[in-house]
Each structure stands twice: as C-alpha cells, then as structure tokens.
Amino acid sequence: MKDHAPPHASQARRGPLERGRSTTSPPWPDAPVLAEVWRSGFLESVHRGALVVVGPDGEVRWSAGDVDRPVLPRSANKPVQATTYLAAGWRPRSGEELAVAAGSHTGEDGHRDLAATVLAAAGLGPEALGCPPALPGHEPTRAAWLVAGREPERLAMNCSGKHAAMLAACVAAGWPTQGYLARDHPLQQAIEARLAAAAGEPVAAVVVDGCGAPQHGLSLTGLARGTGSLVAAPAGSPERAVADAVREHPWYVAGTGREDTDLMTAVPGLLVKGGADGVHVAALPGRGAVAFKLDDGGDRGRAPVLAAGLRLLGVDAGALSRWTVTPVTGGDGVVGEVRAAAVLLG
Template sequence: MTGVAETGAPPAPPARKALGPDGVVPLAVLERSGLIESRHSGAAVLTRPDGTLALELGDGDADVWGRSSLKPFQALAALRAGAPLDGEELVLATASHAGTPAHIAVVERVLDAAGAVADDLQCPHDWPLDRRAMLDAHAAGHGTRRIAMNCSGKHAAFLLACRVNGFSTGDYLDRQHPMQLLVAETIADYTGQIPDRVGVDGCGAPVFATGLTALARGIGRIAGARERGDDPLAATLAGAILDHPWAIDGPGRSNTVVIDRLGVIAKLGAEGVLVVGMPDGTGFAMKMLDGNLRATTTVALDILAAHGLVDPDESAAVAAETAERVLGGGQPVGGIRSVALAG
C-alpha cells in the first residue's frame, strides 16, 4: 500500500458547498388519480468513459455524502489491501444486503477467513431488510444481530484486510486507521477528487463527501475496468457484481433487479443517492434533495435510456417492477414518473 495509508491523510482541501435548494432541479413526480401529489428535486450527472461531463442536471460539484454508494470503493480498498476476496464474498463487501440466510452465510465465510466472529463486527445490531428473513429471525428468537445489518459484509471485509496486514481490529472504524486511510485514498484515486469532509455513516464507518460528478467518474472507472483491461482489481470487483447480483441487495430488490436485467453496476445509498456504472465506463450519479430513494432508479433508467445506454423497453419494465406502487383501495391509481429530461 502507498500514499494515504502509509503517509497519513493528505491536507484537506477547502470544503465545497453542500448540495442545497439552489443546486437542484425537478427530477420526478408521484401522481395519484391524475393529480401530481408529490415532487422530488435533486441533482444528477452522467460522465463519459473518459471521465468528462456528458450531462449535468443541477450542481454536480456540490458536496453530498456518498453513503452506501461508496461501498464499491470501500470493497476495492479491501482488495488493494490484499484481502483475498472474490465472487460472492467480494460482492458482500460491496453490498447493502437484505440479510437473507444466503447473505449471512457468505458474511460468515468472510469472518472465518479473518479469524473473527460476528461479535467482532462494529456495525450496529439490526433486523434483516428482507421481510421473510426478519420474520424467520424473530420466530427463531434471534432478535437483532450485527451480522444481519445490511453493512455487515463490508465490515467483515475490513476485518479480513486488517488480518492480512496485521492491522489492529478493535479500532478499524477510526478515520485515522490504516484501513480507512486507504478507503479515502481509493476514493480520491478513482473519483479524481480528494474528499473534503469526513463524517460517520449509519453503520459507524467513516463516510466521505464528494461531488456527484466525481462519484459518477469513479463508478464509471470501476464498471469499465474489464473493457479497458488496465485495472485487474477493479475488473475483478465489476465482474463479481455482474456475476452475483443477488448478493449486492436481495431477490426482487432494486439494485439486484437492475444489475441482473440490464447488465450494469448499480448501488443505492441512503438519503436518495444512487450510482450506476456501465461496462463501457460511462458513469452516473444522483442525489434526491429530500433524501427519498423511491424515484432514484426510475430517474436513472430514464436518463440512461435517453442516452442510448440501456434498452428503453427493458429499462422501462425494470423501472415499473422496482418502483414504489401508488395504490388506492389496494388497486393501482397512479405512479412515479421521471421528469428529469422533461424540459
């Protein structure tokens, strides 16, 4: 390892302004019985395979917390640290998983490789996101567990990287820990932007602020690594995600359906963040200002289809399948519609 992980974090640049009301545009509406009931505004960016800007809606340079959309970079940092991850284990390092028995079994394999147990994870106790898994866990008397928390695969990967390098494990979430310094370095290397703010994510790990343009560029670099052939670690990560889409989210869940049906890399983040990477290296990133995730996939697929990057009919079917249903008396009475390119 070089750079940040060995020499300490680089001097933080002056903080960029945070994304706010002056930096967003209308992106989606929810209609009920012919009337627009709710509106979602945000910012969205599309970058070309060479990293240049192809589309900017709103302010693509303003700071956002990447939240779980940073997980591909965190997983890549674990690979760069020498963690022996591949296949499903690597995807769980990237995942916001649903906590099904299959997900938990993979996390347990990573913990075994790290010589660790579930109690060594420092993510919070939680219920599985998958409803059936949650009900089964409750019926089995498990209660909330660290390993069921959607970020447990990432934390297990951190522990494995620490074991390989002889790093301390009790403080692996400290922002000055070698593992977290390598995460910051990896984000800077792939996005081309040094994070100017460091906070605490919901799982307790450091979370880094960047602009959406930087996020789009970074996910594009990872997704396009196999086609470029110049980055074996990123190519391994991209290939694993495409080969095991169930592991990054869960059966029937948004990211899994998008990856499986469209052959792209997609990763949601809390508070309305989504990144998508195309096999040719095109990158996309967006943030809903109100933090609501329900329209993010619909907007992303609308933009990608309009630019000829995904099949429009298949992407429309995926959007319809993954979007929140608008019901009245149990029957459809409306829907969510992208207006990102309406004007």
C-alpha cells in the first residue's frame, strides 16, 4: 500500500445556522473526491470525503482526506459497542442473537422475532424498548404491512436488536432498565469508555442518535482501529465473539440484499458495518481495517468507495466486482456509472 498524506484542512464553510453561535464540531475540511458519477461520458456529480486504512497494529497505512477529524460513526460503532453487553454479563444464547445486537437489520420477520426473543429471555417485552416505532426497511415486508394497515412497531426499527441487547445487559448487570438511554446510565458510561479504549482516543462528542441512544464521535482512524481490534482479538474474548457472530450470521447484521450481508458472504473473514450519513467500516484478519465517510451523507457513492477501500486492504478485485461500479440509468438502459475516484485507485 502507498502512503498518502491527508490534505490540509481549510477554513470552515459557515452556513447561516453556524454564524453567530458557538459549535462543538470542528471546522469542516476541504476533502478529496472519493466517488464520481458519470452519465453518458459526462462527469455529473462527485462525492467528497475521507478514507483511512490501518494495519493489523492499528497504525495508519494509507489515507485520503482528514482522517483525524471527529465524525459520527452512527451504526458503524455497533460491533465495538456490543462487546460492552458481554462484559456486563449478558450471555446470548446463540451467535444470531449477538449478531443482531451488533446489527442494523431491515425489520424482516426473523429480525423482529430474534429481538423479541432477546427481550423475553431477560423477562422484558417490546414495550421496554427505547427506540422509536418504525416500519420495516425491507421493501416487501414494508409493502405487506402497508397493505394490511399495520402500524409501525419498535421491534421493526433497525436498531431494535441493539436496544434489546442493551436492556438484556442491564438485567444481567443488575442495572436499572428505566433510563437506560441516559448518558449517565452505567451501561452508557461503559459503552463510552469501551469505544474510547478500542479507538485509542477520547470520545470527541456525545449526541443523540436516530434511535434515541447516545452516539459517540470518533475519528475515522479511531473507528478503523477499534473495529480492526475485533477481528484481531484472541479466540474466547468478547471482541472475537462479536467478530465471529457478525461474520457467521451477516443476515442478522443487515438483511436481505444489503451490501454488508452480501460482502461478508462473498469475502471470507471480512467484517463490514455501515452507518448512517455516509460512514462505513470493514476489517479483515491479518490485513487491518478501512473506514470512510462521504461528506454529503448519501449512499450513492458508498459501494464503489467501500470496494476501493477493500482493495487497498488487499481483497482480490474479482471478489469485489459487483460493488466496484454501480449503474447510472437513462431511459430503459444503463448510460453511466458511479465509480471510485482516481485518488483511491493508485
């Protein structure tokens, strides 16, 4: 792999909501183009961001953009978070339960049933969940619910597996289940400490995530380092238990047709976890980890950038061909593609 020094951050681009008031977020840097959108030979759009590759030792091997600036990893934090539930005394009865605890499922029947099983084993029901009600993310399941007039449910929310495991960990540790999402709750304090330890840096910010739980800001380097530590951990450790469960049961981590599910099925040993707003992290034993964020928070450039990052990790390009480019359509056909930018291709 080649070394690539991140460009110097520019002055903040201040919008009307920022002017005249303080902010805890650092200035937004000028970032390199990571993905390009080509339509009929015309460069229509670009997606900027930052990407880092760390080795098995956690040291930076390659980077583009400001990879030390704190970001919100969102659900990409979940695999490291899940080690906290085990440390608190939760004993999942299957690898599937541990996988859904670290996942962002699509609300399919098996996802909701398993989250309910985790709760029932702890003597709790869906009413204990602090995540908001939602419709399933899986389109066929969602369509069936809409046709049937079925209301949103907490179990269908993509983070219900995480919340069920949080509650089960509270029961196991003897902590109160009421208020389990408060930052000063013992569980959330343990999660914050665990994320910082795995990343090798202090948590930069704590905000409210989409599911209502605390969300912890880390640099992309810290995110990659923490996730990489899971696949490098010794057998029998909580870290390795999470890594093994996620890789062995990827459907419970994401769902049918999701890139995390399909990538972990296609590439042996790979751990992949996406997060909202353009964040993704992946790790491979003996190779290290890659993490990136697309500045616009969108999904369109995600797959090609992830594939390019995995190639930087040493994953064979043939195994990634499905994700290397994604089609741009026009009329009844494909007229272009979304692809990784030259900075990622060497």
